Amino acid sequence: MGLSLSFVMFMQFLFLLSLLSLVSAGSFSSTQPLCHDDESFALLQFKESLIINQSTSAYSKISSWMAQSSDCCTWDGIQCDENTGHVISLDLSNSSLYGSINSNSSLFQLVHLQKLNLSINNFNHSEIPIGVRQLSKLTHLDLSCSGFSGKIPSEILQLSKLVSLNLALNPLKLHKPGLRSIAEKLTNLEELILSEVDISSTIPSILANLSSLTTIFLRDCDLHGEFPTGIFQLPNLKSLSVRSNPKLTGWVPEFNRSSRLEYLTLRGTSFSGKLPDSIGNLKSLYYLDAKSCNFSVLGRNELTGPIPSWLANLTQLITLWLPNNKLCGPIPTSISSLLNLQILELYSNNLSGTIEFDSFRKLNNLFHLDLSFNNLSLVIDPSTNSTFQTFNVLGMGSCNLSNFPEFLRNQDQLEVLVLSRNKIHGQIPKWISNLSKDTLVILEMSDNLLTGFDQISDALPWTNLQVLYLSNNKLKGSLPIPPPSIFYYSVSNNMLSGNISQMICKLSSLSYLDFSYNNLSGFLPQCLGDLRNLYILNLQNNNFHGRIPQIFMEGCKLRMMSLNQNRFQGALPRSLTSCTMLEILDIGNNYISDIFPSWLGILPELRVLILQSNGFHGSIGKPETNSRFPKLHVIDLSNNYITGKLPYEYFQIWKAMQILDVSGLAYMQTTQVLQRNGWVYSYRYPMILTNKGIKIKYSRIQDFFVAIDLSSNNFEGEIPKVVGNLNALYMLNLSNNFLTGFIPLSLATLTNLESLDLSQNMLVGEIPPQLVELTFLTFLNVSYNNLTGPIPQGKQFLTFQNNSFDGNVELCGNPLSKRCASSEDSPTPPSNFEANQGSEFSFEFGWKVVAMGYGCGFIVGVFVGQIIIKRKSSWFIKFFAIGHPTGRRVKWRRH
């Protein structure tokens, strides 16, 4: 995922530190003694022991060291004592040095050294030599990012004068000695920088005794246990990072005004509790990052309430990063006093009220403004134009706009433009095509009233566009053709017509293609097979006809294909077996004429198979091996012409239907990272299914949804007992067939069943009283069979109406008006059944779902003014999910 910003900043920080130390290197007087021969010799020997990596562009200070110019005090990177002439500082950071180093190195003869900086070189996995103990005058030691590995030797503890110790970014271990020994022995430390060193211990509370500490960087050190709160109160502490230590717990105490804290990141730890309001006391704070901690607000991991008032005190703010919380109320006017603000990210909260776009005009540095998906009304003065700052990211989704904002005409650096969910109507004006022609990567204009592109030919002008999201508009005419860079293309739910042009096949990066719910027609072009990166192909609800072409080849990446509701005919193409990643195949509502495609059973990931309302015929037969359809969750063969017995052999091997797994509340989806800027797009698979008697358009499918619909075919024979093995079933529909025999008792073991339809068959006998134990059963239909005897009473059965039982002349008891003769009073279920099965009928399941629904999302990112952030949005990731009809669900993630 590339470098995260914090890492980049950390590196900048390192450079800044080394820069500062260079600047502070004093001026030397002309009377300074020459350097000592032995030290000069030692330095040259050290030079000899190493190689300069010529393929780096960095200038190597060491290359200026020459035996002829004997005054080593004038050499690059070296500083001598004014009085004694001894070398006291050696700075060879970023000098392209390559080679091994051990205790024999002449370096350790420089015993007067106070500062040693070898950072950003490559010491070829050397251990830190124990010879370092000879440098007993060292106050500053920086070996960061220089290829040292192995154990940090205990000899380091002998450097008792150390003020700054930086061993970060090396594959080092700090075990024996550990952090405790460091805190006990190196009591003068001001800077302790060990990020990415393997420490694997708790943080000793004695660290809070080191009152000189200004900087503690312990990112990604595998720390665990409780963080000593006293460390926050260290009087000189300015920078603290314990980021990316997931096992580290702790809480943040109140801060008082004397705190000098500037930089605080607790991201990726298990800190919990409340972030204290007294953060507003931290006048110097410029960076605060607490994402993915367990901080509660009102007991949830989301910020609620108005935008915290203390934010306005943080006038150094450069970034305000609050997406996906539950912030409500208006955007405070004080936002416009945060003059340094560059990034204002308020995506997906509950903010409301009217806000003048003009109020952002004062924020000259603002280049990322995202107000999308709140309940805001954005008022844009139409005369507002060129005087606006240049934006990279503009999110104005759901901002109550009814026109394209005129000021966009002059925006030539946009990478992201979101105008979705507004009331913008009519043609997309011609000038939009000149908008940020070369820079635009993401264009989202879904859920408006747009009718088409004004004077733009089908080929769209944005040369680097990767995401085009135009769903849910009123677009007419032919399909617009995005550039070859396109990755996500959705025009679903419009009125587009005509054929799919061959030009589509040139879009070689296309991963998500959604043309569903339009009026597109013609054959599918054979060249669609050229789209080798396609994950999603959704052509549902159009007018396509002809055979489904043989476009599936070795290496096919398809995860989801829906051709539902078209006019395809012929047989299913066998080449679909090349699509070994296929999870959902929906061919429903076409004119396919074929036998049951048992060969699809070899697709290892196939989870949803919908073949309803076609011309499938013949009997299903037996699976060839027991490993067919290993992950199948949903099968819908309804409304075909299938004959023979119910496929009980398949019921025995559909393993995924036999195990209820609710370990994660997830939806079936495909997730892909956008190469260009790291936004994550994910597509949640939609599905149409008849459930509880209603045709339902599922906008997303829960991972554990399990259903069988074999209704309206010509199945005959009995309902096999093994159907009771399919423990995870939510829905079973066998209605409208020619089934005979009894309702099997084993149905009572389907404890998750919510919907059971056995209507319109020729079933006989009683309704098993055990069925009353199906706690979740909310829909039952056994009408129009030849059932007899009393209807079971109690529990869920109290909720069913007459029409569940109609058409069985011999049935009696509530809710039917026919009374049972007293001898056939409704039996209660046998008690042994309850004893065996009772414990499974708890509501625990429901609670689990609720508990897991909450995500964790809180981050306030605040960066300092002096550090220049590249004007790019590349460092963050949006997590999008797009589907019908609810549209996107968004989370933010960083990797």
Ligand SMILES: *[C@@H]1O[C@H](CO)[C@@H](O)[C@H](O)[C@H]1NC(C)=O
């Ligand atoms: C030399 O520098 C190049 C470019 O930075 C780097 O890729 C390579 O790994 C370096 N070689 C060694 C041995 O450090």
Ligand SMILES: *[C@@H]1O[C@H](CO)[C@@H](O)[C@H](O)[C@H]1NC(C)=O
């Ligand atoms: C780097 O380490 C490897 C393995 O220990 C060794 O073979 C190689 O000679 C070393 N290179 C240098 C320049 O010391």
Ligand SMILES: *[C@@H]1O[C@H](CO)[C@@H](O)[C@H](O)[C@H]1NC(C)=O
């Ligand atoms: C140091 O040098 C001596 C003599 O040259 C050699 O025997 C010894 O192995 C060296 N030590 C290391 C750690 O290389």
Ligand SMILES: *[C@@H]1O[C@H](CO)[C@@H](O)[C@H](O)[C@H]1NC(C)=O
């Ligand atoms: C650390 O500080 C605490 C409280 O100030 C004190 O009780 C303790 O003795 C100190 N520990 C050491 C080893 O100095």
Ligand SMILES: *[C@@H]1O[C@H](CO)[C@@H](O)[C@H](O)[C@H]1NC(C)=O
């Ligand atoms: C602020 O905290 C410091 C360190 O904990 C403490 O020494 C000082 O007395 C506190 N000041 C106030 C005003 O509470």
Ligand SMILES: *[C@@H]1O[C@H](CO)[C@@H](O)[C@H](O)[C@H]1NC(C)=O
């Ligand atoms: C914000 O600053 C004002 C003025 O300096 C101060 O009165 C107020 O207490 C501060 N608010 C917080 C929460 O620190």
Ligand SMILES: *[C@@H]1O[C@H](CO)[C@@H](O)[C@H](O)[C@H]1NC(C)=O
């Ligand atoms: C949006 O805000 C308006 C007032 O500005 C309010 O009437 C409406 O209920 C809000 N809608 C939602 C969904 O919060």
Ligand SMILES: *[C@@H]1O[C@H](CO)[C@@H](O)[C@H](O)[C@H]1NC(C)=O
């Ligand atoms: C869909 O397209 C066909 C021609 O392919 C046309 O006859 C029909 O009227 C169109 N339907 C709608 C609703 O636009």
Ligand SMILES: *[C@@H]1O[C@H](CO)[C@@H](O)[C@H](O)[C@H]1NC(C)=O
């Ligand atoms: C079962 O399928 C039939 C037709 O195939 C449908 O009419 C009925 O509503 C379905 N039952 C349920 C419970 O969805």
